[in-house]
Amino acid sequence: MILVILISVLLVAGGLCWGLDRWWAARVKWVALLAVVIDLVLVAALWIEQGGAPPEAASAWMIDYRAEWISAFGISFHLAMDGLSLVLLLLTFFLGALAVLCSWNEVRERHGFYFFNLLWTLAGIAGVFVALDLFLFYFFWEVMLVPMYFLIALWGDSNRRYAAFKFFLFTQAGGLFMLVAILALYLLNGVQSGTYSFDYNHLLNTSLDAPAARWIMLGFLVAFAVKLPVVPLHNWLPDAHSEAPTAGSLILAGLLLKTGAYGILRFVVPLFPEAAAAIAHWAMLLGVIGILYGAVLAFAQTDIKRLIAYTSVSHMGFVLLGIFAFSELALQGVVLQMVTHGISTGALFLLAGMLKERLHTRDIGQMGGLWTALPSMGGVALVFAMASLGLPVLGSFIAEFLVLMGAFPVNAVLTVVASLGLVLSALYSLRLVQKVFLGPAPVAAHPLRDLGTREKIIMAALTISILWLGLYPQPVIDMVNGTVAQLTRPAPAVVIR
Amino acid sequence: MTDHQLLALLPFMVLAAASIVVTLLIAFRQSHTVIQVTGFVLMCGVLGAMWFARGILPQEVLPLLAVDGFAALFTGLIVFSVLVVGLLSFIYFEEREENPKEYYILLFLGSLGAAILTISRHFISFFLGLELLSISLYALIAYLRTRNNAVEAGMKYLVLAAVTSAFLLFGMALIYMETGSLEFGGMARRTDIISSPLFLTGLGLMVVAIGFKLALVPFHLWAADVYQGAPAPVTALIATVSKIGVFAVLLRFAAVLELQSYGPALVLFSALAVVSMIVGNLLALQQQNLKRLLAYSSIAHLGYLLVAFLPGNEAGIEAAVFYLLAYSITILAAFGIVTVLSTRQRDAESLAEYRGLFWRHPVMALVLTVAMLSLAGIPLTGGFIGKFMVLTSGVQQGLWVPVIVLVLTSVVGVYYYLRVIGVLFSEAPAAVARERVLHPWFYAITYTALVVLVLLLFWIGVFPNAVLQGIRAFLEIGAG
Numbered sequence: 001m002i003l004v005i006l007i008s009v010l011l012v013a014g015g016l017c018w019g020l021d022r023w024w025a026a027r028v029k030w031v032a033l034l035a036v037v038i039d040l041v042l043v044a045a046l047w048i049e050q051g052g053a054p055p056e057a058a059s060a061w062m063i064d065y066r067a068e069w070i071s072a073f074g075i076s077f078h079l080a081m082d083g084l085s086l087v088l089l090l091l092t093f094f095l096g097a098l099a100v101l102c103s104w105n106e107v108r109e110r111h112g113f114y115f116f117n118l119l120w121t122l123a124g125i126a127g128v129f130v131a132l133d134l135f136l137f138y139f140f141w142e143v144m145l146v147p148m149y150f151l152i153a154l155w156g157d158s159n160r161r162y163a164a165f166k167f168f169l170f171t172q173a174g175g176l177f178m179l180v181a182i183l184a185l186y187l188l189n190g191v192q193s194g195t196y197s198f199d200y201n202h203l204l205n206t207s208l209d210a211p212a213a214r215w216i217m218l219g220f221l222v223a224f225a226v227k228l229p230v231v232p233l234h235n236w237l238p239d240a241h242s243e244a245p246t247a248g249s250l251i252l253a254g255l256l257l258k259t260g261a262y263g264i265l266r267f268v269v270p271l272f273p274e275a276a277a278a279i280a281h282w283a284m285l286l287g288v289i290g291i292l293y294g295a296v297l298a299f300a301q302t303d304i305k306r307l308i309a310y311t312s313v314s315h316m317g318f319v320l321l322g323i324f325a326f327s328e329l330a331l332q333g334v335v336l337q338m339v340t341h342g343i344s345t346g347a348l349f350l351l352a353g354m355l356k357e358r359l360h361t362r363d364i365g366q367m368g369g370l371w372t373a374l375p376s377m378g379g380v381a382l383v384f385a386m387a388s389l390g391l392p393v394l395g396s397f398i399a400e401f402l403v404l405m406g407a408f409p410v411n412a413v414l415t416v417v418a419s420l421g422l423v424l425s426a427l428y429s430l431r432l433v434q435k436v437f438l439g440p441a442p443v444a445a446h447p448l449r450d451l452g453t454r455e456k457i458i459m460a461a462l463t464i465s466i467l468w469l470g471l472y473p474q475p476v477i478d479m480v481n482g483t484v485a486q487l488t489r490p491a492p493a494v495v496i497r
Numbered sequence: 498m499t500d501h502q503l504l505a506l507l508p509f510m511v512l513a514a515a516s517i518v519v520t521l522l523i524a525f526r527q528s529h530t531v532i533q534v535t536g537f538v539l540m541c542g543v544l545g546a547m548w549f550a551r552g553i554l555p556q557e558v559l560p561l562l563a564v565d566g567f568a569a570l571f572t573g574l575i576v577f578s579v580l581v582v583g584l585l586s587f588i589y590f591e592e593r594e595e596n597p598k599e600y601y602i603l604l605f606l607g608s609l610g611a612a613i614l615t616i617s618r619h620f621i622s623f624f625l626g627l628e629l630l631s632i633s634l635y636a637l638i639a640y641l642r643t644r645n646n647a648v649e650a651g652m653k654y655l656v657l658a659a660v661t662s663a664f665l666l667f668g669m670a671l672i673y674m675e676t677g678s679l680e681f682g683g684m685a686r687r688t689d690i691i692s693s694p695l696f697l698t699g700l701g702l703m704v705v706a707i708g709f710k711l712a713l714v715p716f717h718l719w720a721a722d723v724y725q726g727a728p729a730p731v732t733a734l735i736a737t738v739s740k741i742g743v744f745a746v747l748l749r750f751a752a753v754l755e756l757q758s759y760g761p762a763l764v765l766f767s768a769l770a771v772v773s774m775i776v777g778n779l780l781a782l783q784q785q786n787l788k789r790l791l792a793y794s795s796i797a798h799l800g801y802l803l804v805a806f807l808p809g810n811e812a813g814i815e816a817a818v819f820y821l822l823a824y825s826i827t828i829l830a831a832f833g834i835v836t837v838l839s840t841r842q843r844d845a846e847s848l849a850e851y852r853g854l855f856w857r858h859p860v861m862a863l864v865l866t867v868a869m870l871s872l873a874g875i876p877l878t879g880g881f882i883g884k885f886m887v888l889t890s891g892v893q894q895g896l897w898v899p900v901i902v903l904v905l906t907s908v909v910g911v912y913y914y915l916r917v918i919g920v921l922f923s924e925a926p927a928a929v930a931r932e933r934v935l936h937p938w939f940y941a942i943t944y945t946a947l948v949v950l951v952l953l954l955f956w957i958g959v960f961p962n963a964v965l966q967g968i969r970a971f972l973e974i975g976a977g
Contacts, residue, residue, distance in 0.1 A: 070960075072965040164915075165912065187893050
């Protein structure tokens with residue numbers, strides 16, 4: 001029930017924001033903030049409650065809620081949460097609260113509709129992380145899409161229409177293939193078992209012959225690969241990330257990309273273990289290509305948001321590499337990478353947004369020497385640039401280290417090549433810091449304002465969390481232990497070369 | 498004819514009586530409002546009569562008609578659409594035409610034709626219903642006779658419909674020659690001839706006529722011009738009532754003859770579906786005129802609908818009914834907005850007129866947005882459940898080519914629906930001074946109706962269970 005409350009709080013508050021806009025335009029942001037904070041507190045309470053439980057509990061599902069929905073098709077309103085969901089929910093509401101905070105002054109018009117879209121996107125994402133009925137999952141998957149489209153198309157930058165279209169079309173195309181795959185799985189399972197149901201646990205028992213499993217898995221994989229993004233399908237990402245408003249970029253990079261990784265972890269691997277194992281090496285290869293390609297392109301960008309967007313492509317390559325290594329270490333690294341990437345890239349996008357607010361440009365060429373004018377911002381940026389390049393002490397290091405260590409026994413060659421990505425990440429991160437904050441200071445037309453109190457709070461929260469994850473990631477690893485153990489239990493036969 | 502048969506036909510008689518009542522009203526009292534209200538009451542009467550007669554279904558009125566649950570569903574859908582179209586017509590014609598009364602006679606006659614199609618089990622009733630529908634539409638399309646577009650559209654429809662009627666008759670004649678029967682059931686008993694060349698030719702000729710009415714590619718050339726030229730409520734009528742009626746008779750004809758189990762017919766209809774989906778969506782991409790855009794989108798949607806027709810089983814029919822329901826609500830809402838925004842001189846059809854509508858008329862823009870999302874098949878709307886059911890029935894039968902085409906073309910479709918939404922939400926131009934609203938009451942009612950339509954769309958999109966069970970229950974009531 002608590003899961004239903006989590007989602008409906010966002011939906012109701014979103015409706016309220018829009019409804020109250022006419023009379024209360026300046027204050028709807030408080031409603032939005034309140035809603036997200038309520039959810040954040042609820043999830044944090046859940047975490048504390050579950051943290052006491054032994055890590056190796058018998059059932060991975062901590063909370064399971066199920067109600068009839070469209071019984072004519074065997075569709076139920078089935079929400080459930082395990083450690084993985086809990087970690088991602090916490091991330092969702094943490095970044096959600098920051099997204100509301102960072103739009104505090106940035107949004108100058110149509111507040112109500114803006115926060116409506118923001119909250120509904122968050123609700124869709126939260127739904128994706130807990131839905132355990134495949135129809136419901138698809139439902140949430142699409143629900144998060146439309147408000148996100150509006151966020152980009154209405155409050156984005158100069159080329160926002162194009163970016164919003166591209167984002168929507170790519171995701172929708174992937175989503176429809178997933179829908180067909182879901183239907184095929186549902187019907188095959190129905191023929192086998194005699195009961196037609198979209199329930200996850202029910203569909204887990206489907207026995208598929210190899211070609212069917214391969215095609216159905218590819219249907220799922222296309223949708224998740226677009227979201228993640230995997231390299232040939234990443235085309236929408238730089239545009240969407242750079243044109244979206246700051247909160248939009250934060251949610252896109254911090255959360256939407258994670259839904260792709262979550263989908264692979266939750267659906268592709270458990271539903272089609274053999275088929276997934278069969279393509280594991282190809283997927284790892286794509287992951288490595290993504291790592292290198294993203295890093296090289298990030299190095300070449302002159303637009304600060306595009307640069308950060310390409311670093312996401314690179315970091316998500318590690319996720320793909322780790323998932324298809326099928327080892328416990330790598331999977332723990334993947335979950336950590338999802339969280340730390342959300343925090344570090346989110347922080348970088350926030351910084352880019354703050355820079356844009358002050359300088360009215362995203363062009364790195366027009367920046368430089370900002371450290372003198374903006375010392376605190378420069379310091380924070382340095383921290384997150386270091387996080388992005390994988391400096392020990394900060395969370396991303398642990399994550400990427402675990403992924404590489406887990407992947408090494410499976411495919412040593414690819415892992416070695418992937419670790420080159422770490423070198424490249426140092427290149428682009430340092431270039432970013434150098435071009436923006438160091439170097440000769442331009443003659444500023446007007447004095448620049450350093451971080452305000454609100455911005456300091458946001459950045460402090462992010463810095464503390466990335467440090468904490470770097471120094472003591474154990475709670476997160478413990479929390480996802482059950483899920484990871486389940487993922488590796490069938491021990492898909494990955495041939496060790 | 499027994500009492501029960503009469504009772505089963507009662508809704509259709511009320512529908513027929515409606516046009517006579519309107520004729521008489523015109524003779525005695527020429528008030529648009531009175532006619533409108535009477536028409537509304539009579540349509541409610543038809544629904545009431547259907548409710549009254551529900552217990553005695555199914556009834557066969559040999560040899561022409563069969564009133565069963567299937568027919569009741571489609572007739573209900575038609576009457577519902579006519580109710581909304583009638584409501585939209587008031588404000589539309591009150592501002593334009595000093596004498597819009599005959600319009601309602603034609604409206605009710607046309608719906609009667611469509612309703613007869615849903616209950617026909619015989620070539621004669623099939624043809625009668627189709628002609629009744631077509632002839633009313635000729636006049637309805639060209640009703641605003643001072644507009645060039647309208648006359649052109651009317652002529653185009655007249656010529657083409659007449660030609661395809663000839664095709665239909667010729668096809669019927671060939672099939673009659675082969676089977677010696679005009680009844681669907683009688684033909685079905687002659688299974689031996691189903692692969693004879695004459696039968697196949699006859700079927701092909703009939704498909705020309707049916708494809709024309711449903712605006713399937715390659716018989717779609719009239720669609721955009723007629724959608725554009727016809728008055729907005731009439732366009733809504735063509736998009737809903739005429740297609741529902743013709744699709745109903747096609748479904749019944751195919752079900753009785755088990756056409757789908759017959760290879761060449763299956764290939765023929767698959768090809769029509771695939772081509773319609775592709776061409777419709779591609780042609781809609783660059784349209785700058787909302788009515789033309791909806792015309793091409795309706796071609797594509799009929800293609801989707803044919804995918805549900807291909808399996809030829811219960812699930813397919815169920816999917817088709819649900820799809821038509823969602824589609825009708827959506828299209829009525831969309832054309833409702835076009836109607837409300839139209840001015841005395843011309844219809845609001847250019848997309849440029851919708852620029853920034855959200856900031857001027859948020860409610861109307863939202864109605865249109867939801868309609869577009871539903872056409873695109875985005876969750877929370879009825880259009881999604883419809884598309885989902887169509888896909889399910891297609892995947893179940895392993896119809897991979899149409900299913901994959903459906904998926905790919907839907908993505909293309911999303912592009913132009915989003916384009917419309919983008920226009921609605923773009924920066925507003927300087928506010929256009931609106932003319933004084935003539936009939937605040939009817940505007941209020943129309944607004945309410947449109948909002949109700951959108952809520953309905955959400956309701957069947959989020960809680961389709963009740964509707965689905967209703968459809969199943971109806972479909973179980975006998976078969977003709």
